[in-house]
Amino acid sequence: MASVVGTFTVDPRSRAAARRRARSEGATGWVFVSPSVLLILGLSVVPVLWSLLLSFQVNDLVSPSEWVGLANYQALLKDPAFGSAVTHTLVYTALYVPLSVVAGLGIAIALDRKIALIGLYRTLVFVPFVVSAAAQGVLFSFVLDPEFGAANSVLHKLGLPAQGFFSDPGQALYLLVAISLWSGTGFCVIVYLAGLQGVSSELVEAARIDGAGRWGVLRHVTLPALAPVTVFLLLFQTINALQVFDLVFVTTKGGPLGSTTVIVYFIWEKAFKTFTAGYSAAAAYTLAVALLVIGVALQVYRRTVNR
């Protein structure tokens, strides 16, 4: 007979030694995980609770804080700046998420074939994804500069009127969506390409034999097989879109006329520019609860799809 210690099988003769070993195994386990556990839990659980306390206080990050209960949340509800930040974030998300996922699917299907240069095509689509939002912002501020930018130079050559781009409140938010699509679609493409490898070729064959055309196969075989990937991408892109900040900070700083102030920019501004950290924490909590609701809703949907 053998006894199981840890995860290994040992000779029964050494049972006493094994018991000793089991005890030291537990200690070893804790020694191995404790640096990660302390850092991760310490730097997430403590701040989450601290943030909740902050959201009930008036705090400027320097002087002692004062307890104000729900006043911050009540003020948020009445703050038109917060309202428009929510609107801008929702417009950005409503455009970016479906466009990037649909374009990602389309491009992935187009790239899912063995032809010359296919590796190069895949690389080109994906490369913008690894460029930091700061670098993207600096690059596009230049390309779209009303005076020195290549974009207006091209428009001029085509005989079209020069545009204000980021200085035009009617264009700035949509330009941010376009830049995000340029860099973020590649991620959807790569994830869909990986997903397409998993689509059963026998099922596709069977559908072909049953007389399904290209659209039929796409609708009845490929898309259902990709449903889990699609749900993941919708969730991932939505969470990213609701948290957009770096690109806004570099290109427009929330302007012109507040037209690109998104929620996270609002949170940052309130905490680190106007030093109303309690108010900012209340806004952050509002965003977090919204993200949680979306996350849970999508998980529930995912379960029902997979069933």
Add this chain to the structure above:
Amino acid sequence: MKRLPFSGWHFVLAPLTLLFALPLVWLLISSVMSNAEINRFPPALWPDGIKLDGYRYVLGNALFPQWFRNSLIVSAAAVTANLVLGSLGGYAFARIRFAGSKLVLGLMLATMVIPFQLTMIPTFLVMKQLGLIDTLGALIVPALVTPLSVFLFRQFFVSLPRELEEAAWIDGCGRLRILVSIVLPLARPALSTVAVLTFLATWNDLTWPLIAINSDSTYTLQLGLTTFQGQHHTQWSAVMAGNVITVLPVLLGFLLAQKAFIRSLASTGLKG
């Protein structure tokens, strides 16, 4: 190499993918233009020979190389720490039975869904208490280990056959010995995935440096670049040269390790 067939798809794919490449091509082109070419109206779309003024200006500026060094230090520290702490934790969660391991792992994974905006203000206060604000330590400490690193290592180690470790275990090898001399040499895919994801996240981060750093000698490249843009608005070639230098390490790394890179991103995506 096997010749692949030509297809009508090229007429769709070539222009489409060129659209993705164009802004980056423009980044390179404009970084070697002279300011006169850029400041002309309408600005030139093609440089009249390669001018390295922008690069000379950027590299001659004492701060820019300093920012590069800061970014390198922070990223190297984060990558090293994530590999060491992540593999230790991941191995213990995968192979060692100890009281509370499931609960702690669950808690750690749950923290992945906490948005950074919720923790950034208190993290700033924590770093301030520790006296780390405006030092590279404030950038390094929160990046030392992520739940994703621990999770990726755990998943990889669970999939390794146990038999590999059994002989060493019976010979009386300790867990650390087994991890270092048997498991880690087999874990190259996991090591490279964690290294790639950590490097990308730390090198490209802007939000946290923006909050934690005040003095320009402690800036990272991303942070420096954003202020650089404001100060040198007329020197666009210098701004673009700085941007090339910021993007280049990631781009080169990506092109060198493209397959591993894409596989790691795609698989983390699919598992998420």
